[in-house]
Amino acid sequence: MMRQMREATKPIMLFTAAAFVALMVFEWGMDATGRSSGSLGEIGSVNGDPVMYEDYMAAYRNLYDQVQGSQEEPITSQQNRDIEDAAFDEMVNQILIRQELDRRGITVTDEEISQAAQFSPPQDLRPQFTTEEGRFDAQAYQQFLAQLPQDQLLLLEAYYRDVIPRGKLLRQVSSGIWLSDAELWQMYRDQNAQAEVRHIPLDPSTRYADELFTVEESTARDYYDEHEEDFQVPARATVRAVVLDKTPTAADTAASRERAREIRQDLLDGADFADVAARESSDEGSAQGGGELGVFPQGQMVAAFDSAVFDAPVGELTEPVQTSFGFHVIEVQDRWGQDSAQARHILVPVARSDSSEIALLTRADSLEDAAEDRNLASAASELGLEVTTHQINQNFPLVPGAGQIGEGSDWAFEEALVGDVSPVFENQQAFYALELVSSTPEGVLPFAEALETIRARLLAEQKMDSALVEAGAVVSAIRGGEALPNAAADAGLEVRQAGPFTRTGFVPGLGRQNAAVGAAFGLDVGEVSDPVRTQSNVFVLELLGREEADSLAWREQLPQQRQAVASQLQQQRLQEWIEALRSAATIRDRRTEVLQAADEAPAGPQMPMGF
16 A cells, blocks of 8 residues: 555556456366356357356356455446456357367376476465475475375366466467577667767747648648548447446545544554554555554655655654545654654545445435436436536547446447436446437548548648758757757757666656657767657757666676566467467357346246356
8 A cells, every 4th residue: 555655646457357368378277178057058159169157157256256356345337247258258268278279289198297296386385385595395395295185186186187288388389489689688778778868859839830831621631531541430429427426425534534533542542553553554565564664765655644754743643644545643753854754654544434335325226216217317307416418439438427438338339229228337436327319330530520630630740840940950050060059049949958868768858769769879979960750849969978788787687587578478479379369269159148048037046147
């Protein structure tokens, strides 16, 4: 939690299906043999081999548990739908891999299983047999094997019988990956060589007034005809929406603040800080250590927390301090001026209370009931809710207050007719309901609607051409003997300085990995560049200094670099290989058909999609 506070600008990723692909298909060893799966049976097929409901549910439960374990709040209906799709994709991958093992004739011998069992324990077991020095204790592991009952040995054999062929397949798929020393040295140089420049930016968008240029409609028409593919647009829809935001209410915030005050009072009354932190703090990273944050410099924490730490008296408890994470009760244990401090804290998050959560759920249920037989405006009016109207597109469906509306988008573009009202959907931000007002299929944006965009593009191009001409004149003046600052001043331009920077980092004023950054490393010290065009700017650069990468340091870390880069390339190769298998496969997804039929069956036990 506190690392998140220190890096508060970084987004928090809760779930992406892509995280479950790659090596997982080689490590799980899930059975995908098409065995009997009870009454529902086959829910899809891959090149004719069945995807069985029982195996699909095993994958679903595994992913569900992983996602639920990564967050405190319950899984939303949108997340559940994503998990269902990811589980089906995982089953497809498993079957494709099994088919590929059969096609290549990859098997495993008893001798290979015996060797692996003795010297290569499963990853989950290895930490138990690793010494304090980090070495694997083979003797202790083999003693452990000797004491395993027969049924556990059979499970271990099944594990190796599944994993070893997959490892062989992985090595075949990723064979041929070779990184020369020259390639690795170039990567290291890109990350470690540094340059420092001064530069003259000529920002075309602000330097030249629009009125100086003209774009004839005939020119715009020619551009439209030549670049029609640029004006392909996704399906669009107009929807009315009612959004029930999940954000904690003012009353929830007040309740959290009051709880923080109660905790502070308990501490003032003599409660042990470490015990209270372990019991009450939602910062899991520090709670088990008594709330200890260690020593940190000023400016490393989020602003409100940082200010409180460097203003509060040492040894005293602060009043609750509010940040985006909640309310903190802080004790500054030591401080060295305004340079660094040592502190501990207890964090009380701002979250909906049980009564607030129940009220929200009740309101969502009431909205769904009210909208079953009337339009959305009427249902919302009955409940005192606001209806808003929005344009959404199929590629990026966004409704203010609800964020990305994946389920709502699928409903609007694949199921609904104009005038239909949706059920109430849920994602992590809100509950929401939609009414479809209109829908436009994907196609090419008409010229009349594209005209202003085309004018803006052509206008920007004319400005860029003017900037290149002007930059050329500045370069000529400098190469003719005029100092760079004087040449810039004569043209009414500003001189800026940047660096030291590397080829791969973001450079304030220049950008990231563009022509300007590259040009800096192509200059000799004191040399001035030709005009350099980037996507949105034109620069004149002068190299002030450069520090080359240390070849000796590179040699020392070369084995680790080679291993890390090879692993990245192996993952990339594996991903591309799986995608190629999928694109060539015949995949049938019958989940909707089979599960809907099961839901409509008059009798008999049924397995739910979620739990």
